[in-house]
Amino acid sequence: MALKSFIEVGPDSHFPIQNLPFGIFKPEPTSPPRPGVAIGDYVLDLSTISVSGLFDGPFLSGSDCFLQPNLNKFLALGRPAWKEARATLQNLLSADEAKLRDNPSLREKSLVPMSKVEMLLPIAIGDYTDFFSSMHHARNCGIMFRGPENAINPNWFQLPIAYHGRSSSIVVSGTDIIRPRGQGHPSGNSPPYFGPSRKLDFELEMAAVVGPGNELGKPVDVNEAGDHIFGLVLMNDWSARDIQAWEYVPLGPFLGKSFGTTLSPWIVTLDALEPFACDAPKQDPQPLPYLAEKISKNYDISLEVQIKPAGQEDSCVVTRSNFNHLYWTVTQQLAHHTINGCNLRPGDLLGSGTISGPEPESYGCLLELTWNGQKSLSLNGTTRKFLEDGDEVVFSGCSKGDGYKVGFGTCSGKILPSP
Ligand SMILES: O=C(O)/C=C/C(=O)CC(=O)CC(=O)O
Numbered sequence: 001m002a003l004k005s006f007i008e009v010g011p012d013s014h015f016p017i018q019n020l021p022f023g024i025f026k027p028e029p030t031s032p033p034r035p036g037v038a039i040g041d042y043v044l045d046l047s048t049i050s051v052s053g054l055f056d057g058p059f060l061s062g063s064d065c066f067l068q069p070n071l072n073k074f075l076a077l078g079r080p081a082w083k084e085a086r087a088t089l090q091n092l093l094s095a096d097e098a099k100l101r102d103n104p105s106l107r108e109k110s111l112v113p114m115s116k117v118e119m120l121l122p123i124a125i126g127d128y129t130d131f132f133s134s135m136h137h138a139r140n141c142g143i144m145f146r147g148p149e150n151a152i153n154p155n156w157f158q159l160p161i162a163y164h165g166r167s168s169s170i171v172v173s174g175t176d177i178i179r180p181r182g183q184g185h186p187s188g189n190s191p192p193y194f195g196p197s198r199k200l201d202f203e204l205e206m207a208a209v210v211g212p213g214n215e216l217g218k219p220v221d222v223n224e225a226g227d228h229i230f231g232l233v234l235m236n237d238w239s240a241r242d243i244q245a246w247e248y249v250p251l252g253p254f255l256g257k258s259f260g261t262t263l264s265p266w267i268v269t270l271d272a273l274e275p276f277a278c279d280a281p282k283q284d285p286q287p288l289p290y291l292a293e294k295i296s297k298n299y300d301i302s303l304e305v306q307i308k309p310a311g312q313e314d315s316c317v318v319t320r321s322n323f324n325h326l327y328w329t330v331t332q333q334l335a336h337h338t339i340n341g342c343n344l345r346p347g348d349l350l351g352s353g354t355i356s357g358p359e360p361e362s363y364g365c366l367l368e369l370t371w372n373g374q375k376s377l378s379l380n381g382t383t384r385k386f387l388e389d390g391d392e393v394v395f396s397g398c399s400k401g402d403g404y405k406v407g408f409g410t411c412s413g414k415i416l417p418s419p
């Protein structure tokens with residue numbers, strides 16, 4: 001018999017009892033932020049469950065990790081504590097368990113309708129790194145920025161390329177994004193362009209949330225890297241292509257990226273995603289031994305991007321992709337990140353890179369979908385080359401099980417004009 005909750009959850013919900021993603025929410029605008037898990041159309045308040053003494057396993061009883069305004073303390077406890085929390089919550093929410101089901105006052109205190117809550121960033125993010133792990137994206141960007149002869153540099157096949165991103169401008173889904181101003185390529189002998197970006201884009205990504213982390217000077221073995229990843233979120237790495245193309249030589253992305261990055265509020269755990277694990281693509285050439293994994297895993301997560309122009313009722317799907325298109329795995333990314341001794345800390349974020357598939361309908365950003373503005377995309381009667389003011393970009397993602405889904409909800413943001 002499939003696991004079932006006493007809370008009614010429809011087959012299309014992203015949040016059945018098989019998922020139980022973690023987030024941070026406020027039940028009322030004035031209440032302090034606290035951890036919760038999503039179950040159907042409700043959020044279960046973990047601070048209430050914790051105060052009621054229901055986390056009674058060896059790792060969590062007596063811990064104040066669910067009385068915090070972010071999940072960092074819980075993340076630092078590591079996989080045994082994460083598994084214990086998941087088992088405790090799956091039991092508490094299951095149809096056969098009376099403790100919460102038959103306690104109306106505890107239910108009233110701990111289950112809040114999702115429509116009423118405000119979601120916040122689930123973690124305090126110390127450091128954020130963005131990888132470049134889709135071969136299709138790397139090739140397409142290479143052709144556009146550097147020409148077809150050297151589309152993908154030989155180093156790309158030997159190591160997961162990345163740059164250090166900016167954590168201060170990471171925001172939760174629903175936060176507006178202000179169109180950045182900056183410099184673009186000069187035309188002819190004139191000075192560089194300066195003004196609002198004319199090539200504002202989204203990048204369809206997911207990001208891994210780091211758990212315990214490692215001590216400075218002590219790299220994480222690639223075969224143990226899975227124990228350092230709590231879960232995944234959806235991520236939009238908003239990108240100003242004109243600023244990026246002019247500034248990135250020779251040090252890489254800077255102001256074309258650092259004006260905003262949006263995360264979905266719910267962290268779906270690797271434990272919930274385990275049924276959707278699949279083989280990662282075969283890597284050729286073979287990676288060096290420190291990147292060679294005994295088991296090389298991806299996850300089958302369908303991803304979709306919609307754009308809703310200002311004043312329109314309906315949004316329009318602009319691309320469909322899948323997390324399983326990535327060439328480098330999250331565990332290889334984490335092992336590579338630490339191989340020089342660099343320490344990762346609880347709540348650090350590792351962006352996957354833009355998740356483009358092989359087909360043009362699966363490209364993960366407008367740069368690729370419109371081939372740097374050479375083509376237009378049609379959206380219910382209007383067209384786009386890059387994003388316009390008022391456009392709302394909505395990502396969604398989920399894995400499909402037998403009669404249920406394990407999903408991420410949405411990750412959205414609306415473009416406001418430059419001041
Ligand atoms: O090819 C380039 O020069 C850069 C492409 C990117 O936009 C970098 C990036 O953010 C990584 C990614 O999303 O895959």
Ligand SMILES: [Ca+2]
Pocket residue numbers: 130131203205237351353354
């Ligand atoms: Ca990116």
Ligand SMILES: [Mg+2]
Pocket residue numbers: 236237238239257258259260261
């Ligand atoms: Mg960004």
